[in-house]
Amino acid sequence: MKIMPRNLAVFITVGAFLIAITCAEDPYRFFEWNVTYGDIYPLGVRQQGILINGKFPGPDIYSVTNDNLIINVFNSLDEPFLISWNGIQQRRNSFEDGVLGTTCPIPPGKNFTYILQVKDQIGSFYYFPSLAFHKAAGGFGGIRILSRPRIPVPFDEPADDFTVLIGDWYKSNHTALKAILDRGHKLRNPDGILINGRGPNVTSFTVQKGKTYRLRISNVGLQNSLNFRIQNHRMKLVEVEGTHTVQQMYSSLDIHCGQSYSVLITADQSDRDYYIVVSSRFTNPILATTGVLHYSNSASKVSGPIPGGPTIQVDWSLNQARSISKLAYSANLKVSLIYNLVRTNLTASGPRPNPQGSYHYGMINTTRTIIIQSSAAQVNKKQRYGLNSVSFKPTDTPLKLADYFNIGGVFRVGSISDKPTGGGLYLDTAVMGADYRTFVEIVFQNPEDIVMSYHLDGYQFFVVGMDGGVWSKGSRNVYNLRDGVARSTIQVYPKSWSAIYVPLDNVGMWNLRTEFWARQYLGQQFYLRVYTNSGSIRDEFPIPKNARLCGKASGQHTRPL
Incomplete structure (x- = not known):
């Protein structure tokens, strides 16, 4: 398969610098990735995996606040490929x-240079392949953004910093899983759980007695909420998706699909090895896997029964959330539950959302309420999923390119309602319009019996409320309007709702989706078009000069800066 010559790739990369001229004073970090197929054996069965530079999972991205990341991706697969950046704004x-609604896929044998800036961000995130159910084959890896050297961090420097990617996994190749979905059928339950792409007792982290370590844990799986715990060790939660949190200790943590957490652990036990356990939540049977916390002078290996996890009932997860946030009492559930998963550490330095010039998001009036409700149904005798009765139908022209070049017939703003319609599920290329610099409330209503998880690209939002039953205007009386955490992925419990506040300060076409990947593939997503007609580079960068153009945009030309 022919790959673009390296000198030409370098020329494109150098030309891409022009796109970031407004932030030329910030450092650049360069990455060159080759995406290939390769044999992997994560659950003891040979599979066709997606490797980056021969690795499964892919290499970590290390960066510092405001760094410019130049990532040259060569697609050596036999099908189009895209990488997206979960939590990078x-x-x-x-x-x-890097999703189909914004970016043309990289054709086989070609490359594309992503130009990203981790502007005003810190924290733990991950990247993943966004097309063709590739996520079920690998191609994902960790992203860490460190604070600038002179910015104080609200905890001592750890002895080491580990990426921990957890997720459910199928023994079947991604092509077989995709074929099942394309035929209109549901997938069976996953076969197992992986830690950093490995099965039981393969992944190991070495620690020295008396020292403290940071674990950056991301649930990169396809559908299951997961519980993470370490035998005989407590975890101090310090960061969630770019926000320093109020620090509290836990024996285990529930991490829902798409979410990322940072915890500190201290190696304060006797000199032996200890189980790291990851198990599925709210499933029957429960799936589980193990890793090893290895003391450098360990006298014995892990043995015996693995430490048990929480009960299958959802109440435990709710009570945990209640324990790490302000209490609010629900008349709709038998337990009192939180109105934020975690609380922001307001005394910590570092980047954080700054809507309309104020950190006090609770003092800013929202101008619009959007209510999003999930649904599932057969459409044309095939299984589909949707939001507000619309199941997303992809197009061969990225919506962002159609918008930029004013190409008609690709999408229609307002093709999804901002409230549940109560009607039957139907197919459409769902795009919701929103005005730049407005401050909106989004409520996720979950009428189903499973825990849902949603992600919004391009933003951190403030989690202000959760409760059982159906949301109403009176639900605002129990919102946390002081120190709700800012993040980009939120869970919604069964027969419940979750509410967020979003400062729409980032112009663009942004994907709002379920993190249950089969549902996402079958339509449970839409695009939020945050629009201004100013045309100013202060509001939105011009299209990159190296942008690939496809579909109805193929005959267009990128304009010079």
């Missing part, structure tokens, strides 16, 4: 978001 630049 892409300020003023949704062209680089």
